[in-house]
Amino acid sequence: MSRTSGETEASTEPQPAPRAPAAPAAFRPTVPDAQWRDWRWHMRKRVTNAEKARQWIRLTPDEEEAIVRSAGRYRWSVTPYYASLMDPDDPLCPVRRQAVPALAELMEHSGAEVDPVGDMYYRKTNRVVHKYPDRVIMLVTEACPVYCRHCTRKFHTTDVEGTYFRENEGSSYEEDLRYIAAHPEIRDVLLTGGDPLSYRDGTLEEIVSGLRAIPSVEIIRIGSRFPVLLPQRITDELCGMLARYHPVWLNTHFNHPKEITGEAAAAVDRLLRHGIPVGNQTVLLRGVNDDVATMRTLMTGLLRIRVRPYYLYHCDNVTGVSHFMTSVEKGWEIMEGLQGHITGFAVPQYVLTTKIGKIPVARPAFHETPEGLRLRNYRGEELTVDRSVYPVREADLR
Ligand SMILES: *Cc1c(COP(=O)(O)O)cnc(C)c1O
Numbered sequence: 278m279s280r281t282s283g284e285t286e287a288s289t290e291p292q293p294a295p296r297a298p299a300a301p302a303a304f305r306p307t308v309p310d311a312q313w314r315d316w317r318w319h320m321r322k323r324v325t326n327a328e329k330a331r332q333w334i335r336l337t338p339d340e341e342e343a344i345v346r347s348a349g350r351y352r353w354s355v356t357p358y359y360a361s362l363m364d365p366d367d368p369l370c371p372v373r374r375q376a377v378p379a380l381a382e383l384m385e386h387s388g389a390e391v392d393p394v395g396d397m398y399y400r401k402t403n404r405v406v407h408k409y410p411d412r413v414i415m416l417v418t419e420a421c422p423v424y425c426r427h428c429t430r431k432f433h434t435t436d437v438e439g440t441y442f443r444e445n446e447g448s449s450y451e452e453d454l455r456y457i458a459a460h461p462e463i464r465d466v467l468l469t470g471g472d473p474l475s476y477r478d479g480t481l482e483e484i485v486s487g488l489r490a491i492p493s494v495e496i497i498r499i500g501s502r503f504p505v506l507l508p509q510r511i512t513d514e515l516c517g518m519l520a521r522y523h524p525v526w527l528n529t530h531f532n533h534p535k536e537i538t539g540e541a542a543a544a545v546d547r548l549l550r551h552g553i554p555v556g557n558q559t560v561l562l563r564g565v566n567d568d569v570a571t572m573r574t575l576m577t578g579l580l581r582i583r584v585r586p587y588y589l590y591h592c593d594n595v596t597g598v599s600h601f602m603t604s605v606e607k608g609w610e611i612m613e614g615l616q617g618h619i620t621g622f623a624v625p626q627y628v629l630t631t632k633i634g635k636i637p638v639a640r641p642a643f644h645e646t647p648e649g650l651r652l653r654n655y656r657g658e659e660l661t662v663d664r665s666v667y668p669v670r671e672a673d674l675r
Pocket residue numbers: 406407408409412413414467635
């Protein structure tokens with residue numbers, strides 16, 4: 278198989294080395310490079326049934342059963358690119374766990390809801406969810422290149438026809454744009470879904486240019502997992518189009534170091550060269566990344582490809598997703614294994630997403646004592662500092 282990293286001809290900087298083949302040849306269908314580089318080919322050739330999955334991995338009986346039983350309830354597809362990152366023999370592979378249905382998705386879990394964060398409650402138009410004072414999310418599509426098993430909007434793909442839209446995906450954007458224009462306090466619009474980059478460039482440009490025509494919209498953000506699930510989608514043409522509507526920011530969703538490939542790095546590089554800053558939102562997932570060593574490798578690996586870690590989301594108790602949840606205590610352990618140990622800006626903010634918004638929940642590294650402020654560093658060493666070092670100003674007490 279002659280597969281190279283997705284670097285562009287125009288690129289002059291050294292690029293990360295092509296990914297070393299991790300899987301035995303039996304699980305590496307031969308794909309000509311021209312097709313491997315073509316994102317549309319990957320979209321057409323997505324894995325959507327057990328037969329296609331068997332080209333990439335040795336399915337376990339449980340996976341086979343989960344594929345059959347989840348059909349018609351949760352959408353399923355995996356791009357050949359992402360499938361190639363799965364370990365063919367290890368059902369515990371962190372990429373495989375994110376991509377292949379599990380029986381646990383079909384079990385009842387206490388406290389699970391389809392919309393634990395209240396998106397539907399804050400929805401103002403077909404697509405606009407207005408929860409915070411100065412920014413909104415705009416649900417663009419319910420389509421994704423891979424339907425991540427842990428998706429927080431899994432309801433989007435529940436019963437296959439499930440949706441977060443008030444009407445439907447195809448309705449006119451007029452009402453959504455009118456709402457944003459009529460609320461000049463909205464200075465930040467985040468395109469999400471589903472994955473907005475599922476659309477072809479022309480459709481996307483209609484949306485982005487519509488937003489850019491609203492004077493009160495200062496920044497446009499895109500939430501997309503394409504850099505991880507199908508980096509070939511991040512073409513120079515796409516980046517060039519988006520760059521005409523700056524300032525545009527993009528946040529993606531790397532969950533495990535295995536996902537940081539030469540191809541993903543090249544996609545990020547294209548975005549950055551077009552002036553689009555790239556951030557990352559990781560979800561804390563049991564059995565995928567719930568240990569300090571993996572998280573350190575992930576966060577420092579992101580800096581190497583110039584992606585800035587932004588949020589670490591606690592996994593929500595979403596119907597069909599609960600088996601990925603960890604305890605908040607596990608999140609604290611991970612945050613305390615990052616903060617101070619690695620570059621400050623490699624450390625994301627740990628948040629719970631709730632009906633009242635995102636809540637930062639990292640444990641404070643200090644507490645008030647009669648002797649003064651008790652401070653704790655990353656090694657667990659403690660120091661008491663007299664309160665007079667940090668004088669209280671009456672005016673600041675509320
Ligand atoms: C997360 C989110 C945003 C963006 O929040 P930031 O903290 O600015 O990244 C906006 N609206 C909704 C409804 C959200 O869930």
